[in-house]
Amino acid sequence: MQLEIRPDPSEVGRARRWARSRLAVCGIEVDEPLAEILILLVSELVTNAVVHTGRPAVLRLSLPDAEVESATVRLEVADRSGRAPVPRCVDGEATGGRGLALVDGLADRWGWSPEGAGKSIWCELDRCDQPRKSAEAYDIEASAYEGFAFEAV
Structure with a gap:
């Protein structure tokens, strides 16, 4: 399944609505x-594509069948910018620049690869019977990552 995204910030909301509508089909x-x-x-990956490239993009979702209880959900956003994702450091007052840090913290896996004249940034979530761990369960001290953020450009 895929959705064409125009280089317009209002497309982020449309992408979220489209993704929600697809979840019900596979029993999520x-x-x-x-x-x-x-x-x-x-929201994060489409925002990065729209804001940082100013070019059209494609949102792709690979969702499991409704009967499969343990499977992987894959999200991909392909854009027409060949520039690789670049880490950014932002201070606590910055209003942006944390998108890929969120992706890194929430996805089970993520990465990027060249695609034609552009690139594709992807992430995967494992769907399983057991609940995900909370941040506290990982015993990660948030202050250790203060000031680090990533941006896809």
């Missing part, structure tokens, strides 16, 4: 943690 309820995380990831 919109109030499940997996769905909430997926929608946040859609």
